[in-house]
Amino acid sequence: MKNDIKEMAFEFSKAYGPPGREEEIREKIKRRVESLCDEVFVDKSGNLIAVKKATEKSLGKMMVSTHMDEICVICSKVLEEGFLRIEGIGMDPKLLPSQKVWVHTRDGERLRGVIGMLAPHLQTAETKSKVSDFDTLFVDVSMHDINKFNTGDFITYDNDPFEANGKLFTKTLDNRASCMASITALDFLSKMRHSYDYYAVFSSREEIGAFGARTAVSLIQPSVTIAMDATFSNIAVPNNKKVEMGKGPVIARGPVLTKIVTEKLESCCKTYGIPMQLEVSPGRTGTDADQLQLEGVPTGLVSIPSSYMHTPYEKMSISDITEAGRLLAVYCSELDESSFEIRSDAKEENK
């Protein structure tokens, strides 16, 4: 395998990329996929699209959408005394106190900030009973010239990834892990025969509504799309079967997801001995899939089990990411001219 999962995870987690500001992470992914693909380009929405053409006459396009943007906070006000007031995109304010962060300034600098928490000595019974919210949180930037900061500066976590017992602990595994899986699929495909072009879309702006995926699917007009994202594992979600980390990728069933795609994904796992789990998504999926389906193409959703989503240290198993990549590659290689035939009831009767 050309691209090592752990290495990618560490590299990607350090790359900046809030919604609409994906330049840095896009560049890092681009460098890894260039040698694996026939064509790599960036579209108007900021999606990175990497195309691996079919090894024989192309019968169609398979698009895999993995968002590369990350959750963040944003500076809403600059205080002269050396502090910034903030608002969040997808962040849990409870986890922000006492974090080191990066402030990405208008001039392109990456400056240290510290989200402070009043020492317990100075807390009162009243303040002790409350959790932090965006009304009270602030970033201490007193180590820099305050004039460098502006309202609208993006702020992201800064922390060091680590691996323990085959588990990755780092920020932005949602959804950079899926990006890694799609890159891994490209790695696998470079040694496989496939008659569909593989379009790896590293999509933008998922965390504020999956706009990137929506425009990419319109542009590409694929025969089939697969969205990939993180899903909750090792935790009881009421009325749901518990997903377990390390037991393989998770295939979702639900109205947004097209039956022929889901069934084929499941049968690929069986045929090739890929461990898999099932989850249901009776409503919207909360992923790129919701937008992809609107284009009217068959849509599937493959997720990677994750713990502690949207926190500074999300957790995933390396093997789940590798297996998800293998599943995508195998699925692509199994597609043929009849894969997406519309078998209407009328047609059945004519037989």
Add this chain to the structure above:
Amino acid sequence: MKYLKELSEIYGASGNETEVRKFIKAKVLESKKIDYIKEDHLGNLMCLKKGKNQNKTLLLMAHMDEVGLMVSDIDEDGRLCVQAVGGVDKRVLLGKRVAVGKENIEGVIPFKAIHLQNSEATAVPSWDNIRVDIGSADRKESETKVQIGDYCHFKTVFEEYENRVIGKAFDDRAGCSVMLDILEAMDDLPYYNLVFAFVVQEENGLRGSGAVLKHFNADAALVLEGTTAGDNPELKRERWSTHLDNGPAISYLQSGYVIDRRLFTAIIDTAERLELPHQLKGRTVGSTDTTRTAKSFYGIPGAVINVPSRYIHSPVCVMSKEDYKNTVKLVKDIVMNEIFLKSLEV
């Protein structure tokens, strides 16, 4: 602040100060400026530097320990239950990196994804939902790496900027660092005998410092602390404890002890003579080892000089380099002159 980075990054919660003590002892020995070194059963490290006048002894004191966590149980799923060592606000723990056990293995204090939270969303976390994840599959696997009673420490990389330093445990490695700086730069004999006491277990109830008095006939104690700033935007100015960049903070009253007026005045007089910026600590909550030394054995009088630090007892503290430098200047002058102990002769 030659050693502040290392001092800040070393792990040493109360009762687990060995690595801090080893580091400090090595630096003290390297300086070749000490006449006598003593370690006791508790883990206190005491270094005597004889003065020009040996009829009096000043005890300079800083604590080596920091706040942290202790493993109290291991769950079926391999995650560790922990309890606080010292005053830890549970709200600063979520999403933080920790070094676990004797081998300092990697761990993290996770929290449920925001999408799945119900009552947890607005509740202060409790020890029931605070866990340390070390990546183990189950209890058995965790037990091969961690034992009940092992410590967990905050893991924070120290950083230096033009006017600020960022790191953990400035309470009270800042004090330890000030003492090492003064010792290393000491070209002349101090005015009186001087004991550099690096003490243990301050954070769990001022438990180490009292025993130091057994070994030296000290006339007074001067405690060096990294103390609360509280100059955060959510606190009104009148509720601040200290303000960064306003200079070393001098205490006049703390929980359990009224600072000796003569010593307090001697510090202020020195700061004024040197024209050093300085401030009075604006809040009286919290205590220091002076309380203990004043209550132990002969009850020696004491005073406290603080380096203001924001967000103490959390994984990330912020301190002003100017305040630190001015603290070193102030303390150095006090130990080289007679005014501090002389003030007691009335």
